[in-house]
Amino acid sequence: MRPTVLAAAVAVLSGLVLAPAPAVAEAPAPATYTNPVAGDVVDTFPDPVTIRARDGFWYAYGTQNPVFQSRGETGERMLPILRSADLVNWEYAGEVFTQETQPAWHDGSRLWAPDVRYVDGRYYLYYSVPGRNTVGLATAPTPTGPWTDEGPTLPEPSGCPTGGIDQALFTDTDGTHWLYWGSYDTICVARTNADATHIEGPVTQVARGRRMEGAFVVRHEEFYYLFYSDAGCCDGAYSGYQVKAGRSTSPTGPFTDDEGVDLMALTSKGAIVAGANGNRWIGPGHNGFLTDLAGQDWLVYHGIPARDPDLARVPGIDRQLTRRPMLLDRLDWIDGWPVLRAGAGPSEGPQRAPVTAPVAGSTFNENGLAGMHPVGRGWSVEHEPDARGYATHAGGHRTSYLLSTGRAPADVRAEADLRVTDGAAGLVVGHRDRNHQVVAWLDRDRHALVTELGRGHAEEVTPLPAGFRFDSWHNVAVEVRGTRLTVEVTEDRMGDPVALQERHVPRSAARRGAVGVAARGAGVDADNVSAVPLYRPVTERVPEPEVGELLFGDEFDGAEVPGTTPDSPWRWVRGPAAGLTMTGDELSWPTGNNELHLGNNTAPVLLRDAPAGDFTVETRIEFAPDQVAQQAGILLYENDDRYFKLVHSVLPLHRGGGALLHVSEFGKEGERPTTTPPTPVANAPMFGGPAADTMWLRLSFHADTEHGENEVRAATSRDGRHWVHNGVWTLPTRDDLDIGLVSMNRTGAVAEFDYVRVYRAGFSHTR
Known part of the structure; x- marks a missing residue:
């Protein structure tokens, strides 16, 4: 049991902008905490970053958002600030800008994704100005201001092909400052001048992927680690955000994932740090980083509450914003890679609190x-x-x-x-x-x-x-x-x-x-x-899901096309597919000009019954698509508007000059009742491990009867032995799910399915 020690406790603020911290009372350090931290203080706090200031308090900064909707505020706070003595109990501490103090050069833009640093005796707050497609900088003598506008840090154009947002500073051992930035779909880095107010010198692309963004670099032992998020940050219950990482021996790369895949490769990546695990949190991502007084590292990030994912409409904003409160969880370094809670993912119940009070x-x-x-x-x-x-x-x-x-x-x-x-x-x-x-x-x-x-x-x-x-x-x-x-x-x-x-x-x-x-x-x-x-490091990951006994399967070694004979366990929706043949040991299925997406449901789907209880379906597929949207893989299918999908697909690289990305796309489609008005059918992806011409795909199903949900987790492999385990998608339970195969969208590619095998279990709970 931790000794009772002196810890600062924060007085409740009467105003919105703080002067330096007042005197504090003695209080014991909290033993536990429960996410979301600061959930009783602000309604939402996206893209959080933290710093321990010279007054001994921790400060957190977030994206411009309507943080006080529950108090009746209809507007937003510009780069809101929180303060805490113990990383568990937080209070509101003001904002960086107000409507009266926002610099004119912003042209009224909303302000996103702050990054806070301490440079040469001042607090540096870098922030995204999406309306100007650049990064701004404000500095202050204290963590709550007063803030001085230092103008944009990037030239126009910046030299990076994607948006000038989601920036983070890193200082190397030689004192050189590096600024990382980028989104949709490339991350870049450039050296800054000596006082870190603007970039200079060459711009280097270090990572690219579908909606890759949110770079944050730390040095751990001999490597530089680039944390980032991909998929989608802000689509309510359909947010497929995950935190991933690459590492390098240089701040300018090349960064590679845990399978050695370059983050610049035109494929999805592995080394997943944090993904949804089926509990209340969806779309964990856009992380910051901190170390407690015991030396334990922590990830600060946002997540979306599954049962209350959307905020009320904000006047002047043409879309519904997503509720993204601040989460905090232990970051472990295992076998040279960072992972949240040893792989357990975002926490839901009480957790051991960070050490913030000295002995x-x-x-x-x-x-x-x-x-x-x-x-x-x-x-x-x-x-x-x-x-x-x-x-x-x-x-x-x-x-x-x-x-x-x-x-x-x-x-x-x-x-x-x-x-x-x-x-x-x-x-x-x-x-x-x-x-x-x-x-x-x-x-x-x-x-x-x-x-x-x-x-x-x-x-x-x-x-x-x-x-x-x-x-x-x-x-x-x-x-x-x-x-x-x-x-x-x-x-x-x-x-x-x-x-x-x-x-x-x-x-x-x-x-x-x-x-x-x-x-x-x-x-x-x-x-x-x-x-x-000193903290005791966690050195072993939580067990990865393993399949159990083989329940049944199809090796596709017959002559008859599945679903075309009375005794076949398979059946078709809109089939049989054109051009489908049996090659003696594979099911050969050409892609077609058809789709299974929202209101466009024209693709043939090959189905068979799933077993009762938890199970895993696995296939081996050879597929070399070369056009946008070509895709093939497996489904857990209820109907055309409710399903889970894991496919090898091709997507365009935003501002990539025609470059195509091969991705492991793990998507779900279903209703989204929380929006105003409700969305009848929505669709969104997560992205798993690297894609390849030959891949092994798994979907693992769990019936969460306590919460009335179907939970599905994906995994991909390029050799059938080493698996990248993805996050979890959920949908409310209605009808039974069937096992399915698809090969669809533009013609010109052929999917060769070697087998479909169904195993008992394969889904592990890590709540």
Whole structure:
């Protein structure tokens, strides 16, 4: 059980725009939370990103939306802001712009997809201006403003073939800033100028795919990871959004998925981080990233509540907006890849809360130096609007310490915000005396990160980037796990360290001890000193679905076309299909000028009864389409307007100069009663793993009798052994589903079905 510790609790705001945080009361850290976080504060909060500010609070920023419809507001808030002391309990903290302060160059555009960073002592808020097809930048001295308009960051044209939206900044270890942006259907990256206000130099395309967007890059160990979302973000219960990832050894790529497929390849991709799992959340996507005080990473993202997916109409907007509250879940790194909750997907019930309260340390916001013990002269507490209280040292160049009165554990994550105008500032871990401690120094004179392990051990020096500003706040984090020491230096704790150091720690140094800061010189400031037990990583994924016993199948090794003889288990809707033949061991089915989509239901469908209970249907298909919309695969079919579909299909690349994408398309069609007026028939896809001329396709069915739903999960493979498991589509249960095959749309391609096999089970619950 986690120890009871000091945690900040937030006072309820009386206004909409905040000044720096007021004094807070002591409160225990929450043990659990339940998604959506901030669901009782705002009605919706799309495309969320978070940052831990110098005042010790977390701040979240979201897309312009009607966040207070339930309070009677008919309009929207422009880039709304939330604040929390613990990542669980949130309060409204204002917005970046109002109608009165919105810059004229926006031409009244709505503002989307913020990305927040801390650069050279100021908060940078990048945001999309879709009406101008560009990215704007506002900066501020505190996380709630006042905001200064810095204008657009992209030239016109930007050099990227797709929209100038969904941007994110990343800072590399050499101090270079990179800006990622793009949507519909390409993601690009370019280096920025030194102050990160606009791009310069060549623009590189790093990823493309159907509705690929929402880039967010972090560095983990030796790789750069590009998180992104694809399919559709904002179509209510028909949103097929998922978070996926690619990784590279360079911030400019090439990025590849977990099967080695280049994110620039003209196919759908794997490495699914988060997808719908059949619980209340649909379309999880457009993520941010944060790390709690224990070192555990978390994904912040939005999801759509299945039973209440749509907002009321907003005056002046020509479509119905989708409700997208902010979700928070643990992000695990397993076998070198990020995955949400070890593969379980978005959470619905109570979850272990992030660690946000230290067992030792101080934010210096209340009670001066209470909880810390000066060793040496010159320590005091000062105040400024952003950091609020902070410790400052004005002594000489002899080393002086400010240490916690309590001890931290041996396996520990400790961190502090440090600023140096003269001398060196250090984070101290495991202090028992000057000869038995670990100190990670920001050494201004040597322009380096320097670690000391006590008497008798050599220091280790890591140069800092040439433009490193010691007079700006930087976060220094130290992790000790066993005898392994890891140190990273960042500006904003956003997975983009400007310095990394790893080294062995002797067991004599890896012990319990005080945490604190050290100073050499008369210009050292420190804030947000904390130490907590280091998190325990999850190293195994939840079990993937496995098929059970074979119930029945058809190997297509006969001479008769299925569904054309009295004893055939198959039957036709609008068939038999023209040109269909049996080749001796395959069902050969040419595509035709027909369709199964919304009101155009002209395609032949080959059906047979499904078994009772949960089951998986699998086929192996050889299919090499070369024209837009050609597709072939399997169905779970109720009627022409209610079905689930998994096909290899061809789609155009938006602004791709005629390029075609081969995708694993997992779609559903059915009624959408929540819209105003209700939509009789709707259709939307998710996109699964990479497509290939030879593919294995699976649809797994589960009857959710508790909620009255049919749940279907897709999986694809290019070798029959390694599977990419997709998200889950659901429809309310009505009539029975049949197993079906289709080969349709434009003529010119032929689908060769090797078999259809039906297995028991194959659907796993990961709620």
